[in-house]
Amino acid sequence: KFYKDGCAKTFPGNTIICHVPRPSMTFDALVQLQEALKTSPHVDHFSYLPASSFHMTVSEGVTNGNRACTHWPQDMPLDASVEDVTAHMVDKLRGLTLPTSFKVRPTSLGGARTIGLEPANASEEKKLRDTRNKLADVLNLRTPHHDAYGFHITLAYLIRYLSPEDAQTVLDKAELAYEEFVKCVPEIELEALEFC
Numbered sequence: 001k002f003y004k005d006g007c008a009k010t011f012p013g014n015t016i017i018c019h020v021p022r023p024s025m026t027f028d029a030l031v032q033l034q035e036a037l038k039t040s041p042h043v044d045h046f047s048y049l050p051a052s053s054f055h056m057t058v059s060e061g062v063t064n065g066n067r068a069c070t071h072w073p074q075d076m077p078l079d080a081s082v083e084d085v086t087a088h089m090v091d092k093l094r095g096l097t098l099p100t101s102f103k104v105r106p107t108s109l110g111g112a113r114t115i116g117l118e119p120a121n122a123s124e125e126k127k128l129r130d131t132r133n134k135l136a137d138v139l140n141l142r143t144p145h146h147d148a149y150g151f152h153i154t155l156a157y158l159i160r161y162l163s164p165e166d167a168q169t170v171l172d173k174a175e176l177a178y179e180e181f182v183k184c185v186p187e188i189e190l191e192a193l194e195f196c
Contacts, residue, residue: 002159006047012082013063014089016135017055018102018190020153029184030054030115034155036177037113042166046113046156056104056117056151056190058128059135060143061089074140092138093195099127100192104151106185109178113156120187131193 001011020027031051038048062071062085067078076085103120110116119125132149136142143149162170 002047002157004159006159008047011063011065013065014061014082014086014196015057016059016061016193016195017057018193020054020056020188021191022052026185026188027051027054029181030153030155033115033177033181036180037155037174040170040173042162042170045158045160045162045170047159048156049154054153054155056102056153058102058193059132059139059141060149061195062086062141070144072141076140089139090195096134096138098131098134098193102128102131102190103187104128104190105187106178106182109174110152111158113154113158113174115153115155115178115181117151117153117188119151 002008020030034048034051037043037046060071062073062082064082066072069078072078073085073088076088080088103124104117105120106115107118108116119128128151132146136146
């Protein structure tokens with residue numbers, strides 16, 4: 001999604017997400033974590049996302065770069081424009097009743113810049129999985145990894161590979177910052193679903 005110089009690539013598509021509430025203690029803690037990560041060695045190997053974009057994806061939607069039948073609505077031709085698919089999806093989502101919030105908890109700091117998430121309890125697990133299933137059914141879009149999708153909040157993208165030694169240095173510093181984050185934010189309440 002980013003060039004090696006850190007500039008964003010064009011990435012047409014749509015998605016269904018929940019933003020991290022602003023203002024909130026969670027949002028402030030994520031900003032602090034991101035700022036701590038920016039002080040790590042080899043910071044130029046990452047492109048950091050604006051804090052205003054902090055979110056968890058609930059349903060991936062479509063992207064212009066992946067028109068495989070496994071990642072495209074089954075009732076839309078593979079050569080349909082992203083704009084046409086988006087309009088079609090909006091029509092299908094009208095009037096759909098879905099939960100207005102989700103509670104998750106952080107589980108890990110993957111790749112030093114992505115916070116792994118899992119539902120906060122069994123009730124939230126059912127609510128989140130039921131929501132994903134309902135969206136997949138309504139939109140006729142169920143990817144091969146639908147049931148195993150890993151929830152997360154992305155803080156930055158790796159734009160250049162690190163040597164194993166440099167990667168370990170980055171991971172060690174990131175883990176310390178992540179431990180402080182989890183002390184402040186053992187659970188995250190996300191805002192309502194948004195179709196973007």
